[in-house]
Amino acid sequence: MNRRAPASGIRRYVNAVNLGGLAIVVLSALPLYWMIVSSFKGPGEISAAPPTLVPKAATLGNYAEAFVRNGIGRYLLNSVLVASVSTVAVLGLSFFAGYALARTPLRGRGAIMTALLMLSVFPPIALVVPLFLLERQLGLLNSYAGLIVPYVALNLPFAIWIMRNYLVGVPRELEEAATVDGAGPLRTVLTVIAPLARPGLFTAGIFTFTATWSEFLLALTFNSEDGHRTVPVGIALFTSQYTVPYGTLFAGAVAATVPIGVLVMIFRRSIVSGMTSGAVKG
Amino acid sequence: MTSSATPVSRRPAPEQAGPRTAPAPRGGGPARVSRRRRARTGWFFASPALLTITAVTVFPVLFSLLLSFADVRLEYGGFRILSLTGDHYAAVLSSPEWRQALFFTFGFTAVTVLLELVLGTAAALVLERLGAARGWVLAVLLLPWALINVVAAQLWGYLYNGTYGGLTWLFQQILGHQPDILGQPASAMGAMVVVDVWKTTPFVAIVVLAGLMLIPGDVYEAAEIDGAGTWTTFWKVTLPQLRPIMAIAVLFRILQAFGIFDLPFVLTQGGPGTATESLAILGYKTLFQNLAIGRGAAVATTTAVIVISCCLLFLRVFKTQADEGGRA
Numbered sequence: 001m002n003r004r005a006p007a008s009g010i011r012r013y014v015n016a017v018n019l020g021g022l023a024i025v026v027l028s029a030l031p032l033y034w035m036i037v038s039s040f041k042g043p044g045e046i047s048a049a050p051p052t053l054v055p056k057a058a059t060l061g062n063y064a065e066a067f068v069r070n071g072i073g074r075y076l077l078n079s080v081l082v083a084s085v086s087t088v089a090v091l092g093l094s095f096f097a098g099y100a101l102a103r104t105p106l107r108g109r110g111a112i113m114t115a116l117l118m119l120s121v122f123p124p125i126a127l128v129v130p131l132f133l134l135e136r137q138l139g140l141l142n143s144y145a146g147l148i149v150p151y152v153a154l155n156l157p158f159a160i161w162i163m164r165n166y167l168v169g170v171p172r173e174l175e176e177a178a179t180v181d182g183a184g185p186l187r188t189v190l191t192v193i194a195p196l197a198r199p200g201l202f203t204a205g206i207f208t209f210t211a212t213w214s215e216f217l218l219a220l221t222f223n224s225e226d227g228h229r230t231v232p233v234g235i236a237l238f239t240s241q242y243t244v245p246y247g248t249l250f251a252g253a254v255a256a257t258v259p260i261g262v263l264v265m266i267f268r269r270s271i272v273s274g275m276t277s278g279a280v281k282g
Numbered sequence: 283m284t285s286s287a288t289p290v291s292r293r294p295a296p297e298q299a300g301p302r303t304a305p306a307p308r309g310g311g312p313a314r315v316s317r318r319r320r321a322r323t324g325w326f327f328a329s330p331a332l333l334t335i336t337a338v339t340v341f342p343v344l345f346s347l348l349l350s351f352a353d354v355r356l357e358y359g360g361f362r363i364l365s366l367t368g369d370h371y372a373a374v375l376s377s378p379e380w381r382q383a384l385f386f387t388f389g390f391t392a393v394t395v396l397l398e399l400v401l402g403t404a405a406a407l408v409l410e411r412l413g414a415a416r417g418w419v420l421a422v423l424l425l426p427w428a429l430i431n432v433v434a435a436q437l438w439g440y441l442y443n444g445t446y447g448g449l450t451w452l453f454q455q456i457l458g459h460q461p462d463i464l465g466q467p468a469s470a471m472g473a474m475v476v477v478d479v480w481k482t483t484p485f486v487a488i489v490v491l492a493g494l495m496l497i498p499g500d501v502y503e504a505a506e507i508d509g510a511g512t513w514t515t516f517w518k519v520t521l522p523q524l525r526p527i528m529a530i531a532v533l534f535r536i537l538q539a540f541g542i543f544d545l546p547f548v549l550t551q552g553g554p555g556t557a558t559e560s561l562a563i564l565g566y567k568t569l570f571q572n573l574a575i576g577r578g579a580a581v582a583t584t585t586a587v588i589v590i591s592c593c594l595l596f597l598r599v600f601k602t603q604a605d606e607g608g609r610a
Binding site for chain 2: 124260269
């Protein structure tokens with residue numbers, strides 16, 4: 001904001017903002033770098049002191065171990081399935097609910113929004129036992145549906161919240177034009193609003209996907225059987241031996257981080273713009 | 283809680299849909315659909331989501347409440363409620379474990395949320411001013427946030443490891459002796475705070491960044507004309523404008539931090555001793571390790587009551603309307 005005389009050479013780049021940016025990158029990335037590097041270290045090197053910044057003898061042995069012996073591939077597939085289905089369901093439901101809360105004269109709208117806000121952070125520990133007993137009655141333990149249904153319900157409030165705040169900022173005129181042309185409410189919403197809501201949908205989708213991809217408590221208690229285990233549970237249970245097999249663990253962790261990392265990289269801009277209701281303007 | 287349930291089951295009575303809410307009717311002209319029909323469309327669109335939420339959360343909450351007053355006996359393939367009692371709450375509230383967990387959870391929440399708010403705002407201000415590199419810096423910042431909690435816990439567990447952890451080695455170079463970071467109550471708590479701040483500051487940063495982008499430019503122009511410096515502008519212009527969205531970020535963070543489970547579960551298992559045992563960990567141990575269903579439900583219920591109370595208190599203090607900006 002403060003305009004100063006343009007500095008020359010390297011000094012032009014040394015300022016508080018750029019140093020701050022550098023600090024963000026280093027602090028965020030260094031532990032992740034450590035994880036990636038460690039996943040290529042052999043069994044001796046990973047527990048060597050002092051630690052090495054670059055592996056002396058890089059190996060893919062940990063990855064072979066993680067996929068072949070520890071079956072991380074199966075956990076990844078389970079996680080992809082559970083998180084994707086949950087995200088699609090959340091997006092479908094939250095889009096319509098968000099539209100209703102943003103644009104239609106619902107009574108008790110404020111109360112609904114406040115209740116949603118509280119539900120979205122309701123401590124899962126308070127739900128875990130009744131849901132466990134209920135799922136046992138319904139035979140849903142160790143099944144995909146047994147995780148997807150609660151994941152959808154638990155992620156809906158925040159997604160509705162994002163969708164609604166986003167849709168409030170979408171101009172009404174287009175929608176009214178469609179109504180004048182004789183389109184029914186469902187067609188108007190699907191053909192006019194849905195394309196405009198894309199950044200909001202991306203944001204809600206990323207939040208839901210990361211939350212379901214990461215969820216641990218319900219996955220630990222509901223799907224404990226090996227065939228239905230998700231990645232977080234698989235990774236947490238790596239330690240149930242006397243020594244932690246860090247190499248294998250990090251190979252699995254890297255494999256579990258790649259999909260979500262790619263998503264974040266692709267959608268990095270829409271994550272922020274989807275949260276700002278006036279984003280359609282810019 | 284239940285307030286989300288009531289409007290769903292009750293169809294809006296036609297005579298109520300009248301003038302009381304009355305937002306200024308938009309100039310739609312002849313094609314304007316009647317208000318009642320639009321409200322019906324609204325309920326039609328909203329009810330699948332609201333019914334899903336109600337079915338999966340409201341029923342279990344009520345069931346959990348019942349269990350917290352019950353003597354439950356586990357039997358093969360099921361359980362039986364023997365009698366109803368209020369003893370669980372008395373036992374929970376007077377137990378040192380519960381007080382310790384409450385103390386840790388409150389302290390952890392206060393420290394992490396405060397740090398995350400300050401650092402997240404700083405990061406957002408940096409990101410807003412960054413030039414071409416902004417997209418990439420943002421992406422790197424978001425990576426820890428997208429990381430699986432359990433993975434983050436394992437990763438930092440490795441860094442804190444007492445014999446070959448990178449951080450332990452670093453501290454040894456500085457202090458001259460090898461610290462047992464996760465082995466001492468105070469440093470274990472500090473270590474946990476560091477991981478949470480590393481992982482969730484990005485969430486605060488993107489929310490605040492979204493808020494920064496909504497501040498109209500002419501506000502800053504006015505401040506510049508008045509000769510306000512960078513600090514004055516920040517305190518008198520930027521911060522007040524950010525207040526509503528910061529309140530939302532803080533609210534979400536308070537409530538998430540209060541329910542913290544994965545991080546202590548994997549990093550320290552609540553130890554050393556019970557130094558890093560959160561209320562959620564205590565609830566889990568009571569429920570699944572001691573199989574004390576009634577008492578565990580009481581722990582869970584007290585946690586939920588505290589969380590909801592904090593939420594309501596916070597909303598009142600900050601006068602943040604949940605549907606801010608929504609009133610056309």
